[in-house]
Amino acid sequence: MSTEAAAGVGGSAGSLLEQLSAVVGNKHLLTDDESRLFYSTDVFRRADVLATAVVQPGTVEELCEVVRLCAAAKCSMVARGGGASYTDGYLAIREPTVCIDTGRLKRIDINAEDMYVTAEVGVTWEELYRALKAQGLRTPFWGPFSGKVATIGGSASSHAVNYGSGQYGVSAESVTGMDVVLASGELLSTGSGGGTNASSFFRFYGPDLTGLFAGDAGALGIKARVSMRLMKRPEGFAACSFGFPDGESALTAMMEVARLGAIAQCFGLDPRQQKTALTQMESTDPIDAAKSVMRSARNPFDGLLQLMKMALAGRSFLKKANYSAHFSAEGVTDGEAKAKIAQVRKIASKYGAEVANSIPTFFNAEPFMPLTPILGPGGERWKPTHGVLPFSKVLKHHAEIEAMLGEYRERMNRHGVHLTRMLMPFSTNAFIYEPTFLWKDARSVYHERMYPPELLPGKPVHEDNPEGRALLKEIKQRIQELCTQNGACHMQIGKDYPFLATRKPETAALIRQLKTTLDPEGLMNPGALGLD
Numbered sequence: 001m002s003t004e005a006a007a008g009v010g011g012s013a014g015s016l017l018e019q020l021s022a023v024v025g026n027k028h029l030l031t032d033d034e035s036r037l038f039y040s041t042d043v044f045r046r047a048d049v050l051a052t053a054v055v056q057p058g059t060v061e062e063l064c065e066v067v068r069l070c071a072a073a074k075c076s077m078v079a080r081g082g083g084a085s086y087t088d089g090y091l092a093i094r095e096p097t098v099c100i101d102t103g104r105l106k107r108i109d110i111n112a113e114d115m116y117v118t119a120e121v122g123v124t125w126e127e128l129y130r131a132l133k134a135q136g137l138r139t140p141f142w143g144p145f146s147g148k149v150a151t152i153g154g155s156a157s158s159h160a161v162n163y164g165s166g167q168y169g170v171s172a173e174s175v176t177g178m179d180v181v182l183a184s185g186e187l188l189s190t191g192s193g194g195g196t197n198a199s200s201f202f203r204f205y206g207p208d209l210t211g212l213f214a215g216d217a218g219a220l221g222i223k224a225r226v227s228m229r230l231m232k233r234p235e236g237f238a239a240c241s242f243g244f245p246d247g248e249s250a251l252t253a254m255m256e257v258a259r260l261g262a263i264a265q266c267f268g269l270d271p272r273q274q275k276t277a278l279t280q281m282e283s284t285d286p287i288d289a290a291k292s293v294m295r296s297a298r299n300p301f302d303g304l305l306q307l308m309k310m311a312l313a314g315r316s317f318l319k320k321a322n323y324s325a326h327f328s329a330e331g332v333t334d335g336e337a338k339a340k341i342a343q344v345r346k347i348a349s350k351y352g353a354e355v356a357n358s359i360p361t362f363f364n365a366e367p368f369m370p371l372t373p374i375l376g377p378g379g380e381r382w383k384p385t386h387g388v389l390p391f392s393k394v395l396k397h398h399a400e401i402e403a404m405l406g407e408y409r410e411r412m413n414r415h416g417v418h419l420t421r422m423l424m425p426f427s428t429n430a431f432i433y434e435p436t437f438l439w440k441d442a443r444s445v446y447h448e449r450m451y452p453p454e455l456l457p458g459k460p461v462h463e464d465n466p467e468g469r470a471l472l473k474e475i476k477q478r479i480q481e482l483c484t485q486n487g488a489c490h491m492q493i494g495k496d497y498p499f500l501a502t503r504k505p506e507t508a509a510l511i512r513q514l515k516t517t518l519d520p521e522g523l524m525n526p527g528a529l530g531l532d
Contacts, residue, residue, distance in 0.1 A: 016073040020055050020098070023065050028056035028104070034445075039080060039099045040091060041446045043374055044383045047091035051078070051099035058104045060120065060179065060187070060224045067222060068185025070098050071523055078525050079222045081154030082124060083450065084146050084371065086383055087494030089158065089217060093527045100222065102153055110135060114201045115230040116176055121153025121223045126368040128152060138233045140168035147368040149450075153223040159215045159491040163367055165426035166263040166328075170491070172214040174228045176203045180213050180221040183519040193227060200227035212514065217493050217528035220518050234264075236331035238341040239360035243324050244352035247398050250323035251423060251431075253351040255391045257327060258425035260347075262340040268325040268423030325352075325423070326360040370452045376438040379460035380418070381447075385476050386434035387488030394431045397486050401435065404478055408471075415468040416440035417475070433488075435479055437472050441465040493529055500530030 021029045030036070031053045039054045040047040052075070057063040070077050076097040080090040090099065105120035108131050117139065119128055125147030132138050141164040144150050150160065156178060160171040168174060177191025177200040190209040193200030203210050213220055244250040250268050257263060325348065329340035345354065374382050389397055405412075405419060412418065417439040424432040440462040451459070480498065483490070490497040500508050515522070515531050522532055 016069060016075060016098075017053055019069050020053070020066060023062050023069070024055055024057055028058065030054040030056070038445050038449055039101065041444050042088065042091060043084060043086035043446060045088075045091075046444060047088070047093070049092045049095055049097065051092050052096040054099045054101055056101045056104050060105065060181075063100070063102070063105065063222065063224055064181050064185050064187055066098075066100060067181045067183065071183050071185060071521065074521060074523065076523050076526050077222070079153070079157070079218045081121060081151035081157075082146070082149040083446075084150050084154070085158070085492065085494055087492050087496035089154075089492065089494035089528070090525075091495070093495070097526075102151070102222075105153075105224070110137070110230075111199070111201070112137060112230070114199065116199075116201045116227055117230055118200055118225050118227040119152045120225050121151060121156070123152050124148060124368075125150055125152065125155070129367070132230070133233060136233050137230045138164075139174050139228045140164050140231055141171050141174040141228075143368065145363075145367075145369055145373075146371065149371055152226045156214060156223050156226045157216060157218050158493070161424065161426050161432065161491070162267070163265055165424075166258065166265045167261065167427075169427045172211070175210060175214060175226060176200050176229050177210055177227045178213055178223055179225040181224050182221045183521065183524050187224065188221065191227070201229075215491070215493070217495075218525040219515060219528040219531050221524060234330035234332065234337075236334040236337035237328070237364060238331075238334065238337035239326070239328045239357045239364065240341050240344055240348070241324060241326045241355050241357045241359060242348040242352040243322075243355045245322055247323050247402070247421070248395060249351040250325050251394055251398060253348045254325050254423060254425050255394060255431065256347045257344050258391075258431075259428050260340075260343060261428045262329060262343060264328050264330045266325060266327045266425055268323060268421075270323055270421040270423075323423075324355065324359075326357070326363075328360045328364060371450050372452060372455065374447060375443075375451055375459050376418075378438075378440075379462060380416075380438040381441040381443070381462075382436065382438060383472065383476075384422070384434055384436040385479055386422075386432055386490065387479075387483035387486065388490065389431050389433055389486060389488050391425075391429065391431060393486040393488075394433065397433055397482060397488075400482050400486075401433075401479065404475075404482070408475055411471055412475075415471050416462075416465060417468050417471050419475075432491075437476070439465065439468040439472055441468055495527040495530075498530060 017029065035054055036050045040050045055066050057066050067077065076094060077100055078090045078092055078097060079100045079102055081102055102122045105122035107120045108123055108128060109118045112135055117132065125143030129142055144160040144162045155171040177189065177193040180188045182188055191200055192198050192202040192205055254266055254268055257266060327344045329337040331337040376382055417437060420436045420438060422434040422436060442462060442464040484502055493499045500511060526532060
């Protein structure tokens with residue numbers, strides 16, 4: 001680390017670093033340039049300001065002490081979980097800034113009697129899922145696609161959707177409480193866990209303090225533990241897939257199905273996204289995939305039947321469909337799940353044609369994928385953006401984006417920029433419309449470290465493409481303007497989405513007051529949520 005960087009942390013050069021090393025040990029204080037560069041780069045870009053150091057606490061007590069020391073030195077802090085952000089969520093904007101890597105906080109405490117679980121924030125969704133599965137339990141929301149890497153703490157700070165979201169909503173709706181380290185180093189407990197002689201089994205007692213920190217992008221505090229309610233793991237599963245001639249048909253069918261409140265999860269794909277999903281299936285070892293399907297089956301006969309259907313479908317079953325949607329249902333029994341899927345078929349068949357359910361069957365068996373989407377099928381770079389819309393605005397938003405893409409088509413082709421769509425209703429009243437950019441560009445240190453190493457050599461390598469990145473930013477800004485016009489919300493706000501700028505004056509004022517009260521020096525993830 002440079003002398004200038006060291007001098008930026010505390011009164012004398014390196015004094016804060018020495019204190020941090022005394023807390024976590026030399027092994028878990030990273031100051032070399034390679035580590036600082038990696039931890040200052042997310043899926044999309046490298047920060048303009050590199051983290052001064054990376055500290056990796058191994059206990060909640062160490063985390064509190066790290067925050068206390070940084071605060072005393074007036075050093076800014078950013079917290080990093082699994083690192084799958086693409087919205088500058090953990091990127092520094094000023095010097096000095098210490099990056100707190102929470103990946104060593106791995107404790108899981110399961111209370112099967114009171115039906116809640118408390119996980120430290122470095123636990124991944126896959127780790128939590130497997131620990132609970134061993135006891136026949138599950139959280140209602142049980143993770144995003146990226147749950148192999150995405151952590152409980154990252155989702156608590158950013159919100160997450162997918163598995164279980166059809167019935168149970170976003171990740172925060174399963175949360176009963178949090179332990180949050182404030183800028184002072186104090187540990188604040190929310191929900192019932194904030195009481196005397198209490199546990200974290202229930203969220204709502206007086207004002208919902210948990211809600212203040214859910215989705216705050218780490219601007220109000222650093223999560224240490226997250227508690228969630230439990231349910232018995234459903235035994236029944238059924239799924240179906242439909243192809244649709246156009247986006248309007250797919251969107252209409254998905255919204256109508258969502259209103260049933262009966263589907264565990266549903267996602268739709270445009271033609272390019274279908275190729276990505278099928279590539280993910282193909283990149284998995286066939287023997288491992290078959291084993292996963294058999295393990296997830298209700299009995300050996302059912303497992304063999306699913307494998308036969310997938311083999312017969314091959315990889316060509318969606319080639320004639322422009323869009324597809326994939327519906328999964330769960331229940332106490334297979335019969336209950338199949339009854340729900342029967343209702344889905346009645347609706348979806350009005351708008352499209354049923355195809356093999358290989359994709360939802362595969363993802364039920366292998367729910368958490370490696371970070372293969374961060375490079376496209378042709379080695380392209382990857383950058384999602386999204387809006388959470390009310391159903392009444394979804395078709396309008398789709399039409400406006402289609403029209404906008406028509407304006408840009410020639411420039412996009414010239415600069416190697418493409419757009420795909422992931423579509424996802426959740427609960428009975430919200431819809432995520434997620435355009436995702438794929439563009440030819442040079443890889444970053446993030447891709448070199450995070451992409452599965454056994455697959456990386458097979459990916460094409462592209463040259464630096466500043467014109468493509470500039471065009472991407474221009475189109476993304478246009479999409480953001482459409483989102484704002486259509487009253488969209490956003491998850492994983494980070495420093496990317498215009499949260500504070502689009503709040504009513506009274507709402508923005510209250511958020512600023514909360515920031516000042518909880519973090520008077522503005523040390524917690526400066527810039528997050530649009531706060532200084």
